[in-house]
Amino acid sequence: MAFENPSREKIKELLQQSDTVAVVGLSDNPLRTSHSVSQAMQQKGYRIIPVNPNATEILGEKSYPSLRDIPEPIDIVNVFRRSEFTPAIAEEAVAVKAKALWFQLGVYNEEAAAIAARAGLQVIMDRCIKVEDSILIPSGKTKK
Template sequence: MAFENPTRDEIKRLLEDSQVIAVVGLSDNPERVSYMVSEAMQAKGYRIIPVNPNADFILGEKSYASLKEIPEKVDIVNVFRRSEHTPPIAEESVAIGAKAIWLQLGVFQAETAEIAQNGGLQVIMDRCIKVEDSILLPQGKSKS
């Protein structure tokens, strides 16, 4: 069966119910898309946790070398890595108990989807989290 992203309503519920987004491949370079998207999501009220073994802090947050090193609950794992590098990220996302794995625009990997879905995660691929959030939650996150 071919992969299908969740419906817009399901994605909206995920965004509404999520606070912490771990961003795998978040660059400390403000000119990179990963930085711009994460900065925008941070401004919308999400807690961004960088996952980049080559940086100490990004966007004012401590950076971790891997998802397993993050000492708190992660809701969404947002991935800015090439498709072929995502299956191990799906395995780590399952291991840490994330709600969802989100592969950014242009990133699609059937094996990653299968690993994540079998581990009980919601899977979104080839979509920009910033674009979806802007469309579905234009007023930002409500402080609950």
């Protein structure tokens, strides 16, 4: 059976219940999409944790070389890497017990989705987290 993204209502629930977003492939270059999307999510109230082995800090947050190096719970793993790299990222997301695996626009891999889904992670592919958040939670997150 072909992969299908969750309903908009399920995506909205995920976003409302999530605080911490680890961004795999977050660039320290402000001109890159990963940077602007993550900055916008940070401004909307999400804690952004950069995952970039070539940076020490991005958007005022310590950057980690991998998901496994992050010393705190992760709600969503947001991925800005090419599709062929995503199965390994899915395995890491499962290992760190993330709640969801989110592949940005243009990122799609059925194998990676299956790895994450088998472990109980919610999977969203080929969608922009910033766009979804803007549509589904236009006024921003309410603090818990």
